[in-house]
Amino acid sequence: MVDACEQAQAASDRGGYEAVLISSTWIIIAAFNEGTVIAEVVSAARKVFANVVVVDDGSTDFTSLAASAAGATVIRHCINLGQGAALQTGIDYALLRGASYVATFDADGQHCVEDLVTMLRQLDETGADVALGSRFLGKAEGIDPLRKRVLQLGVAFQRITTGARLTDAHNGLRMLRASAAKKIRMRQNRMAHASELIANIIEAKLNFIEVPCTIRYTGYSKEKGQKLSGAIQIVLDLAIKRMYR
Amino acid sequence: MIVSVYAIMQGKTSPIVALGVLIASFCGILLTAAPDLANMAAHAVGVGRGTDLILYCFVLISLAVILNVHFKIRAHHEKLTEIVRAVALSTVKESGVHAEQRAVIAPHTHADSVASSDKLS
Numbered sequence: 001m002v003d004a005c006e007q008a009q010a011a012s013d014r015g016g017y018e019a020v021l022i023s024s025t026w027i028i029i030a031a032f033n034e035g036t037v038i039a040e041v042v043s044a045a046r047k048v049f050a051n052v053v054v055v056d057d058g059s060t061d062f063t064s065l066a067a068s069a070a071g072a073t074v075i076r077h078c079i080n081l082g083q084g085a086a087l088q089t090g091i092d093y094a095l096l097r098g099a100s101y102v103a104t105f106d107a108d109g110q111h112c113v114e115d116l117v118t119m120l121r122q123l124d125e126t127g128a129d130v131a132l133g134s135r136f137l138g139k140a141e142g143i144d145p146l147r148k149r150v151l152q153l154g155v156a157f158q159r160i161t162t163g164a165r166l167t168d169a170h171n172g173l174r175m176l177r178a179s180a181a182k183k184i185r186m187r188q189n190r191m192a193h194a195s196e197l198i199a200n201i202i203e204a205k206l207n208f209i210e211v212p213c214t215i216r217y218t219g220y221s222k223e224k225g226q227k228l229s230g231a232i233q234i235v236l237d238l239a240i241k242r243m244y245r
Numbered sequence: 246m247i248v249s250v251y252a253i254m255q256g257k258t259s260p261i262v263a264l265g266v267l268i269a270s271f272c273g274i275l276l277t278a279a280p281d282l283a284n285m286a287a288h289a290v291g292v293g294r295g296t297d298l299i300l301y302c303f304v305l306i307s308l309a310v311i312l313n314v315h316f317k318i319r320a321h322h323e324k325l326t327e328i329v330r331a332v333a334l335s336t337v338k339e340s341g342v343h344a345e346q347r348a349v350i351a352p353h354t355h356a357d358s359v360a361s362s363d364k365l366s
Contacts, residue, residue, distance in 0.1 A: 052340075055333075064338070074338040077329050089330045093337065189326055240319070 021120055024100035025175075026051040028090030029072070030083045031107035035061035037220065041109050042070035048113050053093055055086040083172075084193025088186040095178055103175040108221040111173045115213040119175040122211055129180035130201055130208040132166065133173030138212030147217075154195075157235070162199045166210060170194045173213050180206050192237035246274065248306055259316050266309045273302040 027049050031038050038054065045052045054067035058080030068074045075089055087104050094102045101120060105111050115138075119131040140148070151170055158169035172194070176184075184200035186193040201208055252266035276283035276299050283295025292298045 068338055068340070071340050073340045075333045076336070076338070077333050079329060081326050081329060085326050085330070089333055092330065093334055096334075187323060189322070240315070 018121070021101070021124060022049060022117075023051075024098070025049055025116075025120060026053060026090075026094035026097065026099040026102050027105050027116065028087055028094060028102060029054045029067075029105050029107045030057055030086030030090065031055065031059065031063050031067065032057045032080060032083075032086075033059045033061045033063060034107040035059070035063045035066050037109050038063050038107055039066045039070040041105075041107055042067055042072045044113050045105060045116075046071050048117060051094070051097075051099070053090045054107070055090040057081060057083070057086040082189035082193070083191065084186045084196070085189040087193065091181050095181060099178050099181075101175055101177055102181050104172055106172045106221075108218075110215050110217065110221045112214045112216075115173060115211065116175065118213075119173075119211050122209060123175060123177065126209055127207070128209045129177050129206040131175040131211045132168070132198075132208055133171040133213035133215075134166070134168035134210040135171060135213060135215040136167045137210055139214045140217070141214065142217035143215070144217075158195060158198055161195070161238070162202045164198050164202055166198070168210070169198060171213070171215070173215075180204070188237055190233070190237065192234040195234060195238055246270075248310075249274070251310075259313055262309050262313045262316070266306055266313070269302050269306045269309065273299060273306065276302065 027045050029038075029041065029045070029052065031054050034041075042052055042054060052072045054063070054072040054074050056064045056067065056074055056076040058077045064074050064076055073093075075093055077086060077089065090104075091102050101123065103116050103119065105113075105116065111133075115133060119133070122128070123131050135143070136151075151168065155166055155169045158164050158166060174197070180201075183204040183206065184197060186196055186200075188196040248270040249267060252263045252270060256263040276286060276295060280295055283298055285295075287293065287295045287298040290298070292301065
C-alpha cells in the first residue's frame with residue numbers, strides 16, 4: 001500500500017513537473033493569409049499549451065482576428081517579410097516574456113501538437129539544447145515522391161555546407177531551450193532561414209536531437225506551402241549571404 | 246580611378262567584391278594607358294584585341310558593382326526588418342490570459358488615479 005502511494009505521488013510529481021514545463025513553453029506560429037485555418041491550429045495548440053503567439057506577417061485577410069479570437073497573442077508585421085523574420089519576431093517576444101522553451105509550429109495544420117509534447121519531454125530528459133522534427137524518422141502522410149526527393153537533396157546540401165547529419169533538414173517543427181534561442185538569430189527572412197538555423201546551431205555548438213514527427217500534407221498545405229522551385233532561391237540566398245557580412 | 250575609390254570604400258562590407266573590382270579597375274586603367282600592353286595582354290589570354298580585353302574588364306567591373314548593389318539592398322532590407330519588428334513588438338495584442346496576468350502584476354485602479362491627481366494638485 002505504501003508503494004502504491006509512493007507511485008501515485010511520483011506520478012503526480014511527474015505530471016506536475018511536466019505541467020510546469022508546458023506552462024513555460026511558448027509556441028510560435030508564423031502566419032501569412034492563413035485566415036481559414038489559423039483558428040483551428042491555434043485552438044489545437046492551446047488545448048495543451050497556454051502560451052501561443054501568432055506572428056501575422058503582413059496578411060491581407062483576417063488572420064490576426066481569427067488568431068486572436070482563438071486565444072493567441074498576436075504580433076503583426078505591417079509588411080510581409082517572410083517566415084524566417086516572423087519566427088524571429090515571435091522568438092524575441094517569447095524570450096522577453098520569460099519563456100524557458102520556444103517552439104516553432106506551422107500555421108497550415110501540417111504539424112501535430114503531440115509532437116511538441118514529445119519534444120519537450122525529450123529535451124528535458126536528454127538535456128539537449130534543440131529538438132528538430134524529422135518526418136523521415138516519423139511519418140510524412142500524403143507526401144509526393146518529387147517533394148521527398150527534393151527534401152532529401154536538402155539533407156545532402158545541409159550536410160555538405162554545415163556538416164550537420166540530419167534526416168530532415170527542412171522541418172518547421174522545432175523546439176529550443178531559451179538559452180539556445182538566445183544564441184541564434186535568423187537573418188534570412190524567407191525560406192532559407194531553415195538552413196540558416198541549422199548552420200547557427202552548429203556554429204554555436206548547441207546539442208541537438210532529432211525527434212520523429214508526423215507531417216500531414218493536405219491539398220491546402222501543398223497549395224500554400226513552399227514551392228519546389230523555392231529550393232533554388234534558398235541556395236542562392238545562402239550563397240549570397242556567405243559573400244557579404 | 247573613381248571605381249577604384251568605390252572599391253576601397255566597399256572593403257568593409259563586401260571584401261571579396263571590393264578586391265575583385267579593385268583588380269579589374271587596375272587592369273582597366275593600365276591597359277587603357279598602355280594600348281600596346283593591352284594588345285600583348287589580350288593575345289596572352291587568347292583575346293583578339295586590346296580593346297576587347299578592356300571591354301571584358303569593364304563587363305567584369307559592372308557585374309561586381311551590380312552584385313555589390315544587391316548586397317547593399319540586402320543590408321537595407323535587414324535594417325527594415327528590424328524596424329518592422331520593433332514596431333510589431335511595441336503593438337502586441339495579447340491574449341485574454343496574458344492581458345489578465347499583466348493586470349495582476351501592475352494593477353491600476355481608479356482610486357490610484359484620484360490619489361495621484363490629488364498629490365499633484
